[in-house]
Amino acid sequence: MTQPPFKPLFYETSRCVALYLESTIRIQLYLRCPAFQTIHRAQNFRVADLKIRPEDFEIDGTLFQFGILRHYLFGNVPESTKLKNAAGGDRQDIDRYGLPILAQNGQQVITDEQYIELLEQQAFQMERNGPIPLNRYSYILTTNEVQSHRLKIEKKRLKARSYELRMRNQNPPFQHFVELAMTCGEEKKCEYVTYEKTLQEIKDYVLQKIFGIDAKVLFGNLQIGNDDFVQDLAWFIQNPPQLVPFVPFIQAQLAELDDPILLPGFVPEVPPVFQLRALVADVVPLLKLRAESLEVHRLIVTGNLANALASLKPILAETPLKELKVSAQPFSDDTVVRTVQFLNVVGSSRVNEIQHLQNHRIHFDQLVGNEQDFHAFVRLLEEAETMRYYSFGFSELKNLNFSLKRFSTIPGAEREDFTEIR
Structure with a gap:
């Protein structure tokens, strides 16, 4: 038996169908089908679950994540950068050198030059001491432990290099792009745009475009x-935490954190609606x-x-x-x-x-x-x-x-x- 010819939906029938479409399917049609945009805007939109978190949001099981990826303009890409990009990149805003943008609360902080010295010292000590087994009772290092140790040293060298470039006001050898990753189950779709707005502004734009x-x-x-x-x-709420005082030792310990680096006198840029x-x-x-x-x-x-x-x-x-x-x-x-x-x-x-x-x-x-x-x-x-x-x-x-x-x-x-x- 021959199949009946395919007939596209007309405007009136499309309006009826739009009311009962799954929210994720309707969003995809709206974003990719110009003819459906008018219908989407004119019909009521039912969403079972919307979860808005500090770094992402989720619509009926579809997760929308935003990350900043680093793209080198020439030369080889460091292995630590490849792994970080594959994991979704930075989830907090950064400057053109890839350094975190943190809110200052009026306390004294170390300078870029002091930070470079601190990172170099830490990298040197890690090279001198060598990798340490995760199991303290084992004297045999695994391949993953050796590679992880090498990547940590590479991260500190790259971060020190970024501070040097910022001190000299030189152009970095890389650019940044924002990745919008839409994940539903095992399926993942990504879109990219130049990093020119803050992550919060991009998040607000996407929500506005959908709703x-x-x-x-x-x-x-x-x-x-x-x-x-x-x-x-x-x-x-009744006992808000106090800021960590400026203590060089504490500052040095916090500097060992790879991502993000939280220094005394700084707090992460979290929108006020999510503050405790x-x-x-x-x-x-x-x-x-x-x-x-x-x-x-x-x-x-x-x-x-x-x-x-x-x-x-x-x-x-x-x-x-x-x-x-x-x-x-x-x-x-x-x-x-x-x-x-x-x-x-x-x-x-x-x-x-x-x-x-x-x-x-x-x-x-x-x-x-x-x-x-x-x-x-x-x-x-x-x-x-x-x-x-x-x-x-x-x-x-x-x-x-x-x-x-x-x-x-x-x-x-x-x-x-x-x-x-x-």
């Missing part, structure tokens, strides 16, 4: 921050899109909630969240938090951090820690209004048994057996 449409973008889950929730965040301490005044919109064109059902914040809400204020003001999942921390009397239907708190909270919460349903994956807080929490439950629900989660059976014993010690507590339902 900057005339119709609505509907996010099922929006995650801000790394995948793991920050433990003891409340303590960290509150920097609400410095936060810029995370998604530079029209507020009325976005809708978020479930928001997951693994770090500081105040910074995340500040970056999404116009968007979250349009439609209340169905669920907010966040690390345990002090909660401000914010309209967004107040109107959430389901508040999911990860980590152990203190009563003074949660006693003002008036949400319809609140879940804690851990009960409060000490006995005093526990009894204060029980009083909070007793005084709660009707039709407000509290729930608890337990990672291990022993935690459940411990909590049941706690509740049984409350004056007037009674136990009732319920039929198990499967």
